[in-house]
Amino acid sequence: MATEGVTGEIVKPHGPHGYSHDKESHLKRLRRIEGQLRGLQRMVEEDVYCIDILTQVSASTKGLQSFALQLLEEHLRHCVAAAAVGGGPEIDEKVAEATAAIARLLRT
Template structure:
């Protein structure tokens, strides 16, 4: 529970093979980049060189988020609206508000 509210993590989504592979590929690359940054810290690499790699990871995470959000809108949101679940629009607006902080 977060801030006294139930987590929405009980929902699931079956992803297509293509979507799944793309997201996992991105996450694997990001994981490798983070391990690389850890290695740089362990080897006492100069701060600016590490910060450049941190910026690359940040950009990669933003790309992952954009892809996931786009897929969410094209599938979950569209399907819910077609089924008359107008509360999904409010959920999307709240999500966008959190993402834009």
């Protein structure tokens, strides 16, 4: 359950969360995408053909999307499921949060 932090901002519970058991593979994927971002910078510096740069952008976006889907699956399986089992109003907050996150992913 979210609580209020010292400065009044909403402090969401630090984990471990559903994804924590698979941290190393998530970090590995993010490091690879970080490397692709450096690659994109080299392509721009070296005046590589626009279409080849756009192809790399799609590969990086796809990597980010796969990471997001894995995190979402873990979130549904752990955080949302736990809120359902716990009963009470928290399930509504969790479902609304997850749906809003999915909507943001759909818009990009």
